[in-house]
Amino acid sequence: MTRAAHSEPNRADLGKDPARVSGMFDQVAARYDVTNTVLSVGNDQLWRIATTRAVAPRPGERILDLAAGTGASSVSLARSGAHVVAADFSPGMIAEGRRRRSGVRNLEFVEADATALPFADDEFDAVTMSFGLRNVKQPKKALAELLRVTKPGGRLVICEFSHPPQPAIRGAYRFYNDRVLPRIARAVSSNTEAYDYLNESIKSWPDQTTLADWIREIGWTQVAYRDLTFGIVALHRAVKPVVEPAEPADRLDS
Known part of the structure; x- marks a missing residue:
């Protein structure tokens, strides 16, 4: 029996204890995709399209989709012919994803901790x-793990909630999250307290430029981002540097 079967709601907090966060997502797994579509007013599908285009998957590639949930984003990537590993902690x-996506080719599900990925160096x-x-809990460590498992020259795409730069949009977005989102969550979610955490985690998350600085600090290059939906979400991209082989030392004649 998974933790999702427990009737008592599991609510994570900003301490982001891995067991509590994982348990919370276990409990919302069955209705997670539907709830996200309702709460985002359908924008989640547009964000998924933008992310897939940014990843630009190609046949024969091996792609890691981390925090994949039930695999909605992974299916979009797998349609390209790439082999996609949908990983989530x-x-x-994972169980819900395997149940729903059992017929999808080139897609496998793996339980994984973002800060200790069970994959080899330079694999994706x-x-x-x-x-x-x-x-x-340690996002920079996760970014370092993603760097480790990516091949030199490989691509990173992070799609994450952010902070609208325009004050009017920012105010309207905050009103929606504080006043409207909780009411909708009560109607459609199996764990409304999980979406209280969602709101808190968005408020406390750094803005676009700060996240870009983190990515650059870890060692990624060609770091760039663009805002989606007025900056409610930001799409970050980067490349793992290619280390040039050292020049051979000149031979000294004896």
């Missing part, structure tokens, strides 16, 4: 993470 999400052509980095 919530057993409930591209790595991506949508709306998951914010839930990791």
